[in-house]
Amino acid sequence: MKAGKDKVIALHYTLTVDGEKVESSHDSGQPLWILLGHGQLIPGLENALQEHAAGDTLQVEIPPADGYGERQEDQIQRVPKKYFHEGNRLKPGMVTVLSLKQGGQRAVTVQKVGMTTIDVDLNHPMAGKTLNFDVAVQEVRDATEEEIQHGHAHPPGTEAH
Numbered sequence: 001m002k003a004g005k006d007k008v009i010a011l012h013y014t015l016t017v018d019g020e021k022v023e024s025s026h027d028s029g030q031p032l033w034i035l036l037g038h039g040q041l042i043p044g045l046e047n048a049l050q051e052h053a054a055g056d057t058l059q060v061e062i063p064p065a066d067g068y069g070e071r072q073e074d075q076i077q078r079v080p081k082k083y084f085h086e087g088n089r090l091k092p093g094m095v096t097v098l099s100l101k102q103g104g105q106r107a108v109t110v111q112k113v114g115m116t117t118i119d120v121d122l123n124h125p126m127a128g129k130t131l132n133f134d135v136a137v138q139e140v141r142d143a144t145e146e147e148i149q150h151g152h153a154h155p156p157g158t159e160a161h
C-alpha cells in the first residue's frame, strides 16, 4: 500500500540539523505513527512520503519554507516572569513553554532574563533551519474512521479516548 491522504504511516526517522542529530525515533525504539493529510507533519516531510510503501527508506532535505518557516526578526517579545513556570531558573538559549492569552501553548527560546521580565524569541526553535530527515517506512495502512475524525493516528495499543 502506498502512502497518501487518509493513510496511516509508521516510520522511523532521524532528524539532523547543521550536521548535528537533533532527534530520532530510534532513541525510544518506537516508530512515529502519523495520519497523513491532516497537518500532523511539516509540509516538506508530508510531501516526500507520498507514494512510499513499507520497506522504503528515503533521505529528505527540507528548506525552511517547507519546514518550520523562516525566522522573523520581529518575533522577540518581553514577557513578565510570572507567566513562566519556574521563570527564575531560565537562562538565555533555553527553550521553554509559554501559555498564550488566546489559549494554547508554544515553545519559545529565552533571549534575555531581566529582574521581572524575560525576552523570548517566539520563532519556532527550528525556524530558518534546513532539516535533514533519514526516514524508514515501517508500515502503511488505511486510516480508521475514528482516526480521521480525531485527526491523528492511533498507534497499536492506544486506549479509547
Ligand SMILES: [Zn+2]
Pocket: 146, 147, 150, 152, 153, 154, 161
Ligand atoms: Zn484519537
